Amino acid sequence: MLAFILRRLIQAVIVMLTVGFIAFMLFQYVGDPINSMLGQDATQDQRDALRKDLGLDQPFPVQFARFVGNAAQGDFGFSLRQGRRVSALILERFPATLELATAAALLALAIGVPMGVYAALRRGRFGSQLVMTLSLLGVSLPTFLIGILLILLFSVTLKWLPSFGRGDTVAFGSWTTGLLTADGWKHIVLPAFTLCVFQLALILRLVRAEMLEVLRTDYVKFARARGLHERSVYFGHALKNTLVPVITVTGLQLGSLIAFAVITETVFQWPGMGFLFIQAVKDADVPVMAAYLCLVALIFVVVNLLVDLLYFAVDPRLRLETGATGH
């Protein structure tokens, strides 16, 4: 088990270094950091001084090492457009995105797992067919369209829920949360649901497929033969064994939740990192893009590691087979 975790850690470091290298290349060859810090009309002497100050006259590996060192401390320099520290900008936006992504993930699990179980148990009946058709639609509908449809229905036509922003937030130091005010809850409903639809459909289909598989196994038959209550067979025995793939997919999808948050945040003008990133792409704001890239990569890597560790908690077989990979 230790060897496995160690190998995963090394892999994670390699991925981070690769992404860091891409970000570094962005800084080096796309947009001139000197220009962005001093402005167009600085003298040559000033430029040279700053170049030396920043270590830009050093050899390539030294510069890269310095970049990695700075990035590890969260220092990505200044935004080209907003003139503020990139770290400050991102820190300000991070809570909003995290809140949205977490809400969406929980929502997807809370709806997806029971509906998947339902679709598996009532296989072939009308209700189950309906659920499956809806889930196919959920996979085919692009996120932004779902958002627009929800806005059209709940904000424009019914006027029940607000369609943009986070509403009232409460600040704890630099951390802001909208989950402590009624207005904040109202504002998160539509974006969180929009964001969760794709994941929801995915989890639902996965749980159904796994349940159908598990229900055919001998131990479920034996559990029934022992006279156990249907409910305890389904939820105590069957569902438990579908959870390994569900955890994997949910974990891996947490990353794409953050990616899709870019779209959801644009539709609902949610003041998160994704909104910041889109603005950076439009304005060719390299430092913000690079910082966002590194942060998302970090989140991905950490989540993947956690998922791997969770395997050991969920699947006792892995604890016995030392050095086993995956599931």
Add this chain to the structure above:
Amino acid sequence: MGSSTAPGRFARWLDSDIWHSFRTSPMAIVAALVAAICVFGSVFAPWVTPHDPFDLATLSLSDARLPPAWMEGGTTKYLLGTDDQGRDILSALFYGARLSLAVGLASVALSVVVGVALGLLSGFVGGHTDAFLMRLCDVMLSFPSILIALLINGVARALWPNAQDTLALGVLTLAIALPGWVHYARTVRGSTLVERNKDYVQAARVIGVAPLRIMFRHVLPNVMGPVLVLATIQVASSILTEATLSFLGVGVPPTSPSLGTLIRNGNDYLFSGDWWITIFPGVMLVLIALSVNLLGDWLRDALNPRLR
């Protein structure tokens, strides 16, 4: 391949398993019909659409934001209504779908070529090449494609701030294609590893066929099945990615709107109740994506001998 005359080949096609499975699957027929109508309408857009939405001479602002024909205030001149500049929605739909399909197909073609070539190479050569390519795939797969596409887009914008429209389209196609090749490379590599050790490949080797020839003439045809299925599904997801990028405002140039751009435009008028500017392009997009996805599903089942 022995069929000598054209009718013979056609008759054989009618008799084939694939055609039979197509004929007996109502879902596949409906999906194919919808897809065919969309493709036909888009390819021949200049001839089948009632108006030319980009001919400035025929546009008049007095026709702006007219509702569809069946609603109050709508006219039969514009069946699905008009947008904020007085463009006929129905015509703009097909012109938009034309661009969406073009970008989608081009990016899939690009990623198939790159992915299949690298996958064959990886599976056939093995060793360090294989290890390097597969690690590269791992890194690319760990990022959602939409982020990679956005990043490429942003970099291109930083490099060429005053890019021409054609360049923007090229960058967009590339941005969508680049995350896609990984899937083909992995699939093809997997099948190549299996095929490589089969007798027919060994036989070709023994009689001295050049490795490149073995790769492309002998192995390639046998690994194309899954690629075909994957490519069909990727067409749908490429079209959706293009629409998403255009909706976010980093896709096709606004002078030639795709479906995503149309939806983006309409989004500004959602609150004034002009839902048709947004909803019709959205419906068109979903119809295309859904029908292509269903066709892909059917193709996967039809080509899978285990399911027959």
